[in-house]
Amino acid sequence: MKQYPASNIHNVALIGSNSSGKTSLAEMLLHKAGVISRMGKTEDGNTISDFDPEEIKRKISLHTSLLPLEWKDHKINLLDTPGYVDFVGEALSALCVVEGVVAVIDGVSGIGVGLDTLWQQAVKQNLAKIVVITKLDKNQANFTARVEEARKKLGKQLVPIQIPIGKEANFKGIFNLLKSDGVPEEIKDDYEKFREMLIEATAEVDDTILNDYLENKPVPEEEIIAAIKKGIELGKIIPVLCASVAKEIGGEELLNEMVSFLPTALESPFSQNQGLRALVFKTTIEPHVGELSFVRVFSGEIKPATNIYNISKGKEERIGQIITLLGKNRIELPAASAGDIVVLPKLKNTATGDIFCDKNHEVNLPKVNYPEPVASLSVKPKSKADQEKMALGLGAFMHEDPTFKMHYDPETKETVIYGMGDIHLEVILSKLKERYGVEVETGAPRIPYKETIKGKAKGQGKYKKQTGGRGQYGDTWLEIEPLPRGGGFEFVDKIVGGAIPKNYIPAVEKGIREAMQVGVIAGYPVVDVKVTLYDGSYHEVDSSDLAFKIAASMGFKKVFQEAHPVILEPVVEVTVFAPPEYIGNITGDLNKRRGRISSIETDKVVALVPLAELSKYATDLRSFTHGTGSYTYKFSHYEEAPMAVQQKLIETYQKLKAEGGL
Ligand SMILES: Nc1nc2c(ncn2[C@@H]2O[C@H](COP(=O)(O)OP(=O)(O)OP(=O)(O)O)[C@@H](O)[C@H]2O)c(=O)[nH]1
Ligand SMILES: [Mg+2]
Incomplete structure (x- = not known):
């Protein structure tokens, strides 16, 4: 492939909701540009763009594909992005490196779910936009209805510059609205309606057209083209085109419009620098x-x-x-x-x-703000020997995909993976099996509960083994009391008169700390307690660090249980975004999840919710907001779990312990 100057390169992202027809459209463009001699189909798993085995298996795009083509001495780098919201990170990355987007809308089902976020991002980045309404050959495809819907949701700047000739199975071609003669009889009404819409839109950016229009004079095609170009630049016009991949209609026109209307790489605001x-x-x-x-x-x-x-x-x-x-x-x-x-x-x-x-340059290129991952799963390899391979594979995926994260939690001894949704994580695990041969077992991630106390208690911890040979002897008297939330652990040594020699004190503290790690009532770490060592006794020969450690650990467990132990659960602050019509459902659902609403705006709810209630929230939210809802959360604080939750955790733990599972 030859080298092109920036003035002849267009970088264009295809964006749109899941299954809107982007990959198929790309295939048609590659075909029209002579890159491929035969068109593949997503459902046959033979498109140029969806080549990854997972994409072929699932018949959806999972990654952004680079698809360069040459058209009329221009190079177009098409980036075919996935429409499924779980893979929005791939599309967001692509938006950072293009000057223009082609938003693809399904002629039957409309804008759908997923385009929204990307469209808003494209607006934010001032990217030039073209809209294509595709699948116009299908039953129920309706160009006019789709245009009306899109103008309502995406903006009045959307104006068709083409209209379809024939409907559904009889869709047979496209008429260019820039032309003023040769209009086929069957589309006269549509032509007049949409031509007027186009002239009005161009008149807004060009005074000559405005005057011609007001004086009822014919408007020359070149003037309309110039005005459209200016309108796109100013964000005042977004041309709407027609297509059908099944009938191979609209491909050449789209290539022409991309070259004539979308900015070249030279016009990128980041191109005006010296050096690399x-x-x-x-x-x-x-x-x-x-x-x-x-x-x-x-x-x-x-x-x-x-x-x-x-x-x-x-x-x-x-x-x-x-x-x-x-x-x-x-x-x-x-x-x-x-x-x-x-x-x-x-x-x-x-x-x-x-x-x-260059070393001395200032860096100011576009930066992607990837959304925080919200779905999570705990994973462990089916075969223990695969632990290292699993970490290697997941690490590689993390390197490839900024919306995927992996974390080993030493507290729960689990590897937890985080992603944008259930499908995202499913794909990751499937790739782990395919590429690295590692199969895993999954579970909901263990919630990091904590144990603490609400009362005070004191008592003895004594460890004595004095039968034959050298014995063991340690004896401690401990007092335990609660610290405020977040207080952690405090150890106070109040031994006077050498009841326990100084050199054994660190062993006492160590014994308590170790007992706190593994928990007392339900196996969760103990927090926010103060322990005072106030008395004890020792043996000249049999006392040792080990004996004092064991004695203190036993004593701690005993007094802890007598001091009104409770289980704390993590609470997170959740921010949910959705269109106004869903806000009522969202607050109702958060209430059911023991959430406390902190604020409600027209399209946003903030609430404090126990983390344990958020498993599967990504999926649930998506389903009851029809994919329009999204959320983020961050840790807020720990608080006492409801009695029923505590009892269940304690029972499960005690049962496991009794069965020797711990
Ligand atoms: N009849 C008809 N079917 C089409 C047309 N374009 C796409 N399809 C079908 O629509 C389905 C989805 O098309 P894709 O091109 O994979 O959609 P996509 O937007 O790339 O989907 P994701 O990448 O998963 O977001 C496939 O079954 C296509 O064959 C069209 O113009 N006419
Ligand atoms: Mg695709």
């Missing part, structure tokens, strides 16, 4: 293939066999080959020029989000 500025927006690691870094060059150039500076890591990086990908197929490039998107294999010190630039 490039952003790593995606990383993939595959066994046998190695690491691939997807890089957008905003300015400057990268050449093979040179060094570039990774300012995020403060390290030089050696460049080997420079390639581009067509789905999974590699194409070698002579260099990575300004404006282009390329792939750099096998970098040593580079991760997603890193920036390459």
